[in-house]
Amino acid sequence: MTFAANLNYLDGGTAAQLRGDPITGDRYTSTDFMQREWDHMWTRIWHMGGRLAEMPEPGDYTMHDFRHESIIMIRQEDGAVRAFYNTCRHRGTRLAWSESGSGNGFTCPYHGWQWGIDRGLQHVQDPDDFENGCPVGELSLSELRCETWGGFAWWNMDPDAPALLDYLDPIPTLFRHRGMDDMVRVFWRTFEIDTNWKFACDNFNESYHLPTVHPQLRANIDEDYANTIFEMYPNGHNRMIEMGQPSMRADSPNAVESPWDMMLAQWDLDPKDFEGRAREGRVAMQKQMRKLAKEKGYLHLDNFTDAELTDPHHHTCFPNVTMTAGHQGVFVFRTEPHLTDPNKCTFDCFWLVNKVEGQDTIMTLVGERPFEDCEHEHFQYGSGAPLPDMEGSFLIQDLSVAVGQQRGLASRGYTDAHLTGQESRVRRFHEVLNDYLEGRR
């Protein structure tokens, strides 16, 4: 990690960097705490919104509901994307009702006021009937901050917030090799789930749970904390880099097990050659990927470091976005609070991938999918409705733990977490959140 040496970061593997703020149960269950998060944090941070590729032409828009707010992100004539509150200035009626669309702007369903894509008011009924003069050309939809990075439009309700790239720093630097703008979203599922939104921040800020919750990953991910890099950045974002190789915790770490054998074979390495020395496959794969990437259609790997070729690079962006990057693309998780209930949230999962020349489809969590932006699918986790295509997947494993943790956190027997050093990012997340709530950020 030579470039990491130039980054300003705290060692994420030791609690010495932390204040030790307690992680109490009310943070997950109290409506008062939920309100404080809204007042001091959600209204001040950058939210990952719509994909720019979903709105290529002027007038194309995406809509993002977040608790009681609804945000319209819309492409302008000059190619820029702007964000407006989704509320008619006349009497407050919601304007847009679909997640994405296109047109010349918005007509309010209540009294027919028409708003342009540049947010200006273009038409009202009975323009002569306004005591203070006709509002056309005077009133505009309320605007909020909107900036772009990573192929996404991001929005922020705070006019005084730092610029997006400053807020995200150093995430854009860490992703500079990966061609995020060109990726397509081949998988997008949203789960409503009975747990507080912070489950994801906690869970994705530690890998200590892998042996218990995801035992299958030990065949190709070395989750030993001694071999793992943990970093915590000043803005509240974190990174973890695990080595992409069989774990010593595996039943036979030196044997080539599934899916390690398929991963080797994918790069024309014979799994038999690595029997008894399976972990050496990692470096061999890096060399082979350098050699064969072009020929196999992986045109985006040119600038990748060796580690980026094989090792899962896992980033948590404060507060609610997780990005796990590999050589195919980036898994993005985004968790958002429920409208009113701290015991519920929505969990979004999407997989963004780079196209591979010569391939029409890519194998996803739910089977082969074409290299194109997919439909957005909605699910209610825990409703009893089966998800046969995701049974046994790491995602469902994480969700199953989250529901149980929410129930345990409500117990008066729970007072604070007792963390390992490798889980320091969990407390770091809560300390950054407290910084927002208590006026230090």
Place this chain on the structure above:
Amino acid sequence: MSTQRIEIPETTTHAAITRDRYISRDFMQLEADHVWARVWNIGGRLTEIPEPGDYITHQLGPDSILMVRQEDGSVRAFHNVCTHRGNRLVYTEEGGVDKFTCSYHGWQFGLDGVLQYVQDEEDFPQGNPCGKLNLPEIACEVWAGFIWYNMDVDGESLGDFLGEVKDIFDRYDMDDMVRIDYIVCEAPCNWKSIHDNFCESYHLPTTHPQLSEYFDDDYKNTVFELFDTGHNLMRMKGALPSKRGDAPDQVGAPLAAEMVEWGMNPADYEGRAGDVRLALQQQKRKLGPERQYDYFARMLDEQLTDAFHCNIFPGTSITGNVTTVGIQRAEPHPTDPNKCIYENWRFMAPGDGKARVPNEMGEAVRIEDAEKRIVVFGEGSVGFVPDQDLRVATGQQLGFQSRGFQGAYLSGQESRIQQFHDEIDAYIRSGLSIQEYIL
């Protein structure tokens, strides 16, 4: 917690029974912290966990409690939560294990709650937690065949908590009774709506008119006792038709059936049903030993015919009817004050084993442990009489939403309701003072 909106007056002797007590989340939180976490609660039946490592769990509002049979035969209770990051430890209502393993990071706790194993024990800057970060233990005692727990480890003993109720029910065959009904239902009302109902018999003529064939529901003939413990007793004469009934001097069907069961001829008492009660007491005294109801020897004469109904603060009612004991309880929903968990358990003394009870189909079957039956409110029955009670309680919950409701206006015979609410306020007031109004 913003609990300031709820006013618990310092000086008044009686609580105003207002609608906010039934619909407010703030009041629900006060109850959770200062009432439910400081009283003895029934966790389950001792016979459910016969062997070391057998366990049961009980969800009470937001809290889940784990009760485990130990190697030495005793039972201990713990908060059902992993001390690492707060994951719920056990998800099933019952089971048998040799240790408890957390599903998140694999921490292992012994039957005694001691943390035995953690992954990467050298990676804790504050030291290896094994043997230190044990499951939080709470008070646990056994009485009447039930496992009781109290989250307040500094509270009084179970015996002191129960007071007179223990003396009354020690006369029944509590240890050996068999649970023949085990019904659970999430009801759309606050838990107190149901318990208020158990605290008065004023509703019987309107809500349960059929009971007048067997019980004398006149309050002037009924004994009401309010104990200092916060619990109370109602003794209602049974085997004695109410004067409110259509034919108070006639032996109705339920009474006639009981007389036949005890070898008496209903025709002998035609037109003088009022004489049956004392005669039936004598008959049961006579036949009790040969039917192996040994505990009759320690029962009062009145207990052989009358309903002995106690409300155990805060949410449990227990009713003795000679050979059967009914437990009904209402517990708060984990998050919603407009809902509760209602349970109806009926127990029967086994006697000589010849007694039969009707099943759901009306067939007479042997006395044996019932499976737990979860009833979806409105779709199934929780029992004939309780159905009538829940219908009223859920309608009352709708009324509590109305800002037109100014507070309860109680009859004298409903004074147990006032005692119940006063006791809640007393717990909250003392709890708040313990915490020096930090809330």
